[in-house]
Amino acid sequence: xxxxxxxxxxxxxxxxxxxxxxxxxxxxxxxxxxxxxxxxxxxxxxxxxxxxxxxxxxxxxxxxxxxxxxxxxxxxxxxxxxxxxxxxxxxxxxxxxxxxxxxxxxxxxxxxxxxxxxxxxxxxxxxxxxxxxxxxxxxxxxxxxxxxxxxxxxxxxxxxxxxxxxxxxxxxxxxxxxxxxxxxxxxxxxxxxxxxxxxxxxxxxxxxxxxxxxxxxxxxxxxxxxxxxxxxxxxxxxxxxxxxxxxxxxxxxxxxxxxxxxxxxxxxxxxxxxxxxxxxxxxxxxxxxxxxxxxxxxxxxxxxxxxxxxxxxxxxxxxxxxxxxxxxxxxxxxxxxxxxxxxxxxxxxxxxxxxxxxxxxxxxxxxxxxxxxxxxxxxxxxxxxxxxxxxxxxxxxxxxxxxxxxxxxxxxxxxxxxxxxxxxxxxxxxxxxxxxxxxxxxxxxxxxxxxxxxxxxxxxxxxxxxxxxxxxxxxxxxxxxxxxxxxxxxxxxxxxxxxxxxxxxxxxxxxxxxxxxxxxxxxxxxxxxxxxxxxxxxxxxxxxxxxxxxxxxxxxxxxxxxxxxxxxxxxxxxxxxxx
RNA sequence: GGUCCGUUAGCUCAGCUGGAUAGAGCGCUGCCCUCCGAAGGCAGAGGCCACACGUUCGAAUCGUGUACGGACCGCCA
Numbered sequence: 001x002x003x004x005x006x007x008x009x010x011x012x013x014x015x016x017x018x019x020x021x022x023x024x025x026x027x028x029x030x031x032x033x034x035x036x037x038x039x040x041x042x043x044x045x046x047x048x049x050x051x052x053x054x055x056x057x058x059x060x061x062x063x064x065x066x067x068x069x070x071x072x073x074x075x076x077x078x079x080x081x082x083x084x085x086x087x088x089x090x091x092x093x094x095x096x097x098x099x100x101x102x103x104x105x106x107x108x109x110x111x112x113x114x115x116x117x118x119x120x121x122x123x124x125x126x127x128x129x130x131x132x133x134x135x136x137x138x139x140x141x142x143x144x145x146x147x148x149x150x151x152x153x154x155x156x157x158x159x160x161x162x163x164x165x166x167x168x169x170x171x172x173x174x175x176x177x178x179x180x181x182x183x184x185x186x187x188x189x190x191x192x193x194x195x196x197x198x199x200x201x202x203x204x205x206x207x208x209x210x211x212x213x214x215x216x217x218x219x220x221x222x223x224x225x226x227x228x229x230x231x232x233x234x235x236x237x238x239x240x241x242x243x244x245x246x247x248x249x250x251x252x253x254x255x256x257x258x259x260x261x262x263x264x265x266x267x268x269x270x271x272x273x274x275x276x277x278x279x280x281x282x283x284x285x286x287x288x289x290x291x292x293x294x295x296x297x298x299x300x301x302x303x304x305x306x307x308x309x310x311x312x313x314x315x316x317x318x319x320x321x322x323x324x325x326x327x328x329x330x331x332x333x334x335x336x337x338x339x340x341x342x343x344x345x346x347x348x349x350x351x352x353x354x355x356x357x358x359x360x361x362x363x364x365x366x367x368x369x370x371x372x373x374x375x376x377x378x379x380x381x382x383x384x385x386x387x388x389x390x391x392x393x394x395x396x397x398x399x400x401x402x403x404x405x406x407x408x409x410x411x412x413x414x415x416x417x418x419x420x421x422x423x424x425x426x427x428x429x430x431x432x433x434x435x436x437x438x439x440x441x442x443x444x445x446x447x448x449x450x451x452x453x454x455x456x457x458x459x460x461x462x463x464x465x466x467x468x469x470x471x472x473x474x475x476x477x478x479x480x481x482x483x484x485x486x487x488x489x490x491x492x493x494x495x496x497x498x499x500x501x502x503x504x505x506x507x508x509x510x511x512x513x514x515x516x517x518x519x520x521x522x523x524x525x526x527x528x529x530x531x532x533x534x535x536x537x538x539x540x541x542x543x544x545x546x547x548x549x550x551x552x553x554x555x556x557x558x559x560x561x562x563x564x565x566x567x568x569x570x571x572x573x574x575x576x577x578x579x
Numbered sequence: 580g581g582u583c584c585g586u587u588a589g590c591u592c593a594g595c596u597g598g599a600u601a602g603a604g605c606g607c608u609g610c611c612c613u614c615c616g617a618a619g620g621c622a623g624a625g626g627c628c629a630c631a632c633g634u635u636c637g638a639a640u641c642g643u644g645u646a647c648g649g650a651c652c653g654c655c656a
Contacts, residue, residue, distance in 0.1 A: 034596060049598065056636080086599040087637075131656065171656055288653060304654065315582065315652095322654035329656055357583050357651045381584080383650075425592075428584055430649075432591080441618050444605060452618065463615055504595050516593060519603080530620035533611070541615055578618070 001105040001112065002499035003098060004046065007078070008035040011048050014072040023068050024058055037497060044081070044091035045098075045493065051088040062088025097482045099492035104480055106495060106558035107473045113498045113565055117506060118159030124340050125151040127351035128248065128255075129166040132240035133177045134202055136247040136406040139353060142431065143382045144406070145422040145571070147351040148253045149511040150380070152569045157506035162345070163256045169237045170261035170332060176200060177240065178232040182220065184209025185232075189221060208239045250410045251418065252571050264335045270327060273338035274307075274320060277369055282308040288316065307334070312365035334366045341371045348377040349509065351427075357381055378509055382427045388434035413438050416572045420447040423515045423570050441578070446519050450563060451575040453522035456529060457560040458576045460540045464553055469546045476557055479550030487531050487538060488555055491524045498562050511569065518566045525559050 011033060018024045033054070038047040051066035058065065063084055070082035070090055081093040106112045127147020130140045148163070155161045168174075180200040183193040188209045195201035212220075212235055220228040241258070248254070264270050277283050287301045305321035307330070320331040340348055348367060352359065360379045367377040387394040387404060394404075409418055412435060421438045424446050425431045443449045464471050484492065498517070505513040532539040540556060542548045564574045 032596065036595080039599070039601085043599075047599090049596095052598065052637085053596095062636090089599065091599095168656065173656055300653095302654070319654060324654075326654085328654060354584085354650050359651090360583075381650085383584080429592085430585090443619075446604085448618075449604095452616090456616070456619090460615055500595090508595080513593090513595090516603090519593095523603085526619060527621085529615080530611085530617085533614070533617090533620075536614080539615060578616080 001102065001109075002115075002503075003094075003102065003496045004035050004037075004500045007046055007092065007094075008033070008048075010073065010076055010078075011035060011050055011069070014069055015050060015054075017072060018065075018068055024054070024060075024065070028054055028057055030054075037493070038089075038091060041490075043085060043089070044083070045094045046092045048090045048092070051084075051090060055088065066090045096484060096489070099484055099489050099496070100480050100482050102492050102496045103555050103558045104477055106561050107477050107554060113502050113562065114156055114158070115499060115503050115506070116158040117503055118154060118157050120158065120160050121346040122162070122344060123154055123159045123347040123349060124162045124164055124343075124345040125154070125349045125351065126164045126166055126340075127151075128244075128253075129168070129352075130244065131168045131173055132237045132244065133173055133200060134240065135204055135243055138385055138387065138404045138406060138409055138433075141251070141406045141409060141418065142385050142422050142427075143351050143353055144248060144251060144253055145419045146380065146382050146427050146511065148251075149419070149423055149514075149570050150349065150351070150509055152571065153502070153506050153511045153514065154509075156565075156569055157502055159347075159506075163254070164340075165255045165258045166336060167237070167241065167258055167260045167262075169233075170265055171329065174233050174237060175229065177236045178229055179225070181205055181208050181212060181232055181236040181239075182225075182228065185212045185220065188213040189218065204243065205236075208236060211239065247406045250407060251415050259336065259339070261332050261336065264332045264339075269339070270331050270335040273335035273370065274331065276338065277307060277334070277366075280369060282311060282369055283320070284308065286317070288319065307362075307366065309362045309365035309369075312368040314361040314365045318362045318365075330362065330366075333363065334370070337363065337367050337377070338370045341367065341375050345375065348375060350377065350379045352379060352381050354381050354383045354428075380427050380509060383430045385422070385431050385433050388432060388437070390434075390436050394435075409433075416451075417447050419571045420450075420515065420567075423512050426510065426512050446515065447572075448578075449526075450518050450522045450567070452578060453525045454560060454563055454574040455576065455578045456525070457556045460553060460556060464541055464549060467541065469541070469549050469553075471550070471553055471557070473557065476550050476554035479547050480554050481551050484555075485538060487528050488552070491521075491528055491555060491559060494521050494524045495558055495562055498566075514566050514569050518563055518570075521559060521563060521566075525556065528556075 012030050015024065015028070015030055015033070019026060019028065033048065033050045035046055035048045038044055050069060051062040054060075054065055055062040066084040066088050070084055073079050073082045073090070073092065078095055078098050079092055080095045083091050085091050125147055128136070128140055128144045130136055136144065151161045151163045176198060177200060180195070183195060183199060184205045186193050187206070212232065215235070220232075274283060284306055285303055286306050287303050288306070302323040304319040304323050306317040307320050309318050310316065318330055319328050320334065322328055337348065350363065360381070363379060364377050367375060417438050421433060422431065437445060438447065441448050461471050501513060501517045505511060528538065540549065540552045542552070560574070567574050
């Protein structure tokens with residue numbers, strides 16, 4: 001049940017009726033007619049802009065349309081009052097029973113809020129995709145949480161979602177990894193080694209060196225790189241992916257697909273993807289202009305193989321081959337995205353860090369060309385996370401060893417807090433993450449505030465149960481009456497917005513909207529709770545009156561269900577009690 | 580030089596498909612606990628949405644430009 005969608009259906013059918021009876025001219029487009037909550041609650045429960053949107057194409061005065069529409073809408077038994085206001089808004093006040101129905105719908109239907117807007121379309125969400133050269137750090141964490149919540153959101157909104165991780169196991173950085181592991185391997189054999197520039201000195205490779213020793217013994221000792229490099233690449237990459245998988249698991253993230261870059265090499269798949277582009281005349285040999293603003297002495301013109309991405313909206317053409325004939329990083333990326341297109345996805349989403357900003361246009365250009373414009377690619381960039389401790393910025397440096405891993409964060413504040421906090425900001429806005437603040441138990445802290453609402457509701461349910469009041473959902477539904485207090489109606493109205501918020505969030509690929517909605521809903525719950533201090537009639541448990549208690553508990557139980565559903569999308573566990 | 584993102588209350592941020600007096604939290608002022616957890620709530624003061632132009636009956640929202648801030652910008656992945 002989505003009251004906004006339901007009433008919109010009513011509005012549209014009324015408009016069609018008006019067309020039939022000649023009030024409105026034929027052929028009007030109703031697509032822009034919206035039914036929304038009014039900005040000011042005093043204006044009513046719902047408002048529609050129908051009259052204003054249609055006034056111009058119908059060549060009529062907005063108020064004339066609104067008056068006629070109001071008459072038709074008022075005939076529906078859900079509508080108690082329809083009045084024209086302002087420049088031509090039509091404000092609707094709904095029958096009190098509608099709000100009871102909302103609560104009833106939440107309690108009766110586990111899928112309240114779920115949507116079929118996705119219509120089962122296949123969408124691929126690629127996220128994290130960190131290089132397999134070490135543990136995930138805090139910068140990856142935001143992309144991981146964002147991508148995962150977005151995937152869950154789309155799933156909730158009716159899409160068929162695949163969560164995918166692209167393993168960059170084909171490039172030179174894996175050679176560096178392999179050499180670093182080799183050093184640790186020598187170390188495991190008791191040799192003194194030095195980690196020079198261009199190797200990864202991290203402690204996390206010590207175990208990998210030991211494991212390699214356990215596996216191959218002294219086979220690689222004293223051998224040339226050519227003898228062991230390929231083997232150790234594979235061994236080390238697998239070890240790193242195990243590490244990364246366990247990091248992700250600590251955050252509650254599980255991928256559906258791990259796609260290996262290496263699998264594209266030597267199989268003709270890169271060549272195949274580029275042949276697709278070549279067939280469209282989009283591949284040529286050429287020399288790029290020097291980038292503006294760069295010093296000319298740093299620049300030498302070189303002939304390379306280029307992709308004519310400017311034909312698909314990019315600013316300059318992009319190299320797919322280096323001047324020595326080897327692939328650029330872009331080439332396997334093209335092949336990878338071509339693979340996604342060929343796997344039949346209807347939509348692609350890439351979640352990248354902000355440092356990939358320059359990559360967006362070329363990737364979109366490639367997908368546009370490879371799918372003949374049929375598969376949209378949305379690229380979401382996650383901005384930096386600024387770390388704080390006690391309000392002081394906390395500088396992260398790999399060299400100084402103050403490198404904060406995903407694991408560090410999760411161990412300090414827990415997965416729930418990590419996830420929620422990372423989602424309380426738009427993905428493209430920088431995020432402040434203060435280790436102390438996020439653990440604070442006060443309303444400054446949205447995680448706590450929402451969890452506290454859950455805890456309070458559960459506290460009531462426990463108390464009711466102790467007093468012998470049945471609180472199973474069937475009983476609560478049966479106890480629902482239509483005489484809600486205005487303060488209770490406010491909460492029910494907020495609940496009614498849930499399906500709408502889900503659709504907006506899914507349409508814009510913005511899971512942070514869910515977090516903000518939950519905060520608002522929690523605020524309404526806290527407000528209602530406190531009203532019980534002044535007005536005993538608003539307390540949830542009414543001594544000696546089980547039926548009234550159950551009717552009131554039904555409402556807050558519904559709040560709990562919706563908060564749980566929302567937290568579920570964010571990947572956060574609702575708290576039964578605070579500790 | 581270019582691209583992308585941002586600019587909304589003292590601070591940190593929401594704001595949908597353009598619409599009626601622009602919303603929250605913190606901070607500030609004043610209230611509310613013999614009572615389901617006050618780890619909370621209520622009320623007040625405080626922004627005309629960086630600036631300009633444009634589209635529109637109507638712009639914080641769309642477009643263009645300027646200023647300021649951030650990220651990025653050839654064969655590094």
